[in-house]
Amino acid sequence: MTAVTSVAERERTGRRPSGRESWGAFVYLVPALLVFVAFFFVPLARSFYLSFQRSDLFGRPSGFVGWEHYGDLFTDPGFGKVLLVTLGFVLLTVIPSMLIGLVLALLLQNRIRGVKFFRTAFALPFAFSVATAAVLFGVMLNPATGVVNGLLSRIGVAPVGWLTDPAWALISVAITSVWMQVGYNLLVLAAGLGAVPDDVLEAARLDGASGVRLQLSVVMPLVSPQLFFLAVTGTIQALQSFGQIHILTRGGPDRSTETLVYSIYDVAFANNNSNFGAGSAQAIVLLLVVLAITAFQFGFLERKVFYA
């Protein structure tokens, strides 16, 4: 009995933690906070600061320039193209990877023989890092000796300048990204579909729904949380893509694959440019875009998604 009351007493004091208790708890937060302060919060403040500073030859901040870097961005047609390329890359990556992931997830819902084999196989690209995938695709898409053009030539298709033709380069980088993303999308959608209750499908079938109709009008709304999650996280991830562009095209040819993140790298780091001020202004633009998408996710669209 005494033990029970002592727990109750502690619970009561727990309503408003004493200073000593709260400090004792705070100690457990300190390791994570130290890392975040040093590598997230202070750098975040410095990114804003740098975006208003001129950079000297060695990249040191050398004087306040106000909104100059931002003004340059929005009067420079080059930056307009960067934003267009970024948008194109997001669309070319997110939409195909979601569609393919969805088709795979729906097909693997069938209880056919070999489902386990297919599931494992389709998860394999997931093991690839951005560097391994990009280097592999770089070899395969090589215009002269690559296996893709080699196979195309067997069916009479002229060689394509996958990475050298401005019309194709962005598509090639996007193909690489889609390939890396599909396995993950499949995992998430399969988990969502697996949670669709059988009785819902049964009821729909009794009402005469079947085939594509059943998928579109019954199953789709039920996995809309997963679809929405993938659309948002996929978009944010595409916005942050860097490695595949750096390895496959370096932003070229003719800046046709120069996305926002690649442009930050170009201005700040490539060829010892060291233009950290202008680079930081672009970094803030990236930050605002990602924050806007996140706010959109939490605030607006999530309410319109059907939760089973």
Added chain:
Amino acid sequence: MATVTTPAAVARTTPPSDAPPSRRRRGAREGGTPVGTYVILGLLFVVLLFPVYYGLVGSLMKPADINAYPAKLWPSSGVALSNYANALDVIPLGRQYLNSAAVAVLVVLGQLVTSVGAAYALVFLKLRARRFWFILLLSTMMIPWEAIIIPNYLAIAQVGLINTIAALALPYLAAGFGIFLLRQAFLTFPMELRDAARVDGVGNFGFLWRILIPLTRPTLAALGVWSFLSAWNMYFWPLLITQAPENQTIQIGISQLQSVDANDPGMVLAGVVLALLPTLALVLFGQRFIVKGLTAGSGK
């Protein structure tokens, strides 16, 4: 939860694989014939798995085969294991392998310590302004790393840590995702166990170390796998802060192979396969942990 047992609830909790009747029912779910399903699956299988096949087989092809036009699909003039020896030769891949492993181990340990600590304080301890700390810690998930990479690079350069393992690992020793994942797991922990421990006079740290950590091992493993993958695979940060080949990670190393000898794609692919081995093993044998970690937050 366990009070009403409807047939639907049973159907939901029964694993489909050992329920033959529901298998037939599910089979009819798609409306298409199994043949059609196999055709589409087979087609996607060939397209999506071809790069994996070609990466493995190409890594064994002699230059004469892999550079042939039109390209060959198998090493018809013999297997060239020398590709692997060459890859290890032209770039210090062995050393870079160790660098990657060291960074990954540091990041995994760091994230486990920082995430367990923070999630523990948020869920179990009497913390003032708990909501504020929760939002602050999780807000780091919304900041794109590339937006703060310039000041991070400058800071590392200022303190003279360029070309060090420490610089590669430091920013990744904590992650909002890890804290979120563990917090969700801790929230479902039975409070009775905590109360029982308290009654027995177990202190805060004793409860964390002897009861909570052993009982949430699957989630900790998921976080370990996830943080290992992200550390092993990172590219942008190591590209910036390492210059000398012997200080670089395997990911940067293999991306240099192409520029070393553009006429030897077999060697380049051998490097890719080497870099891939640890993560391939994880995907093949640790998939349940990956699914647990990576689908966290995707549903409701």
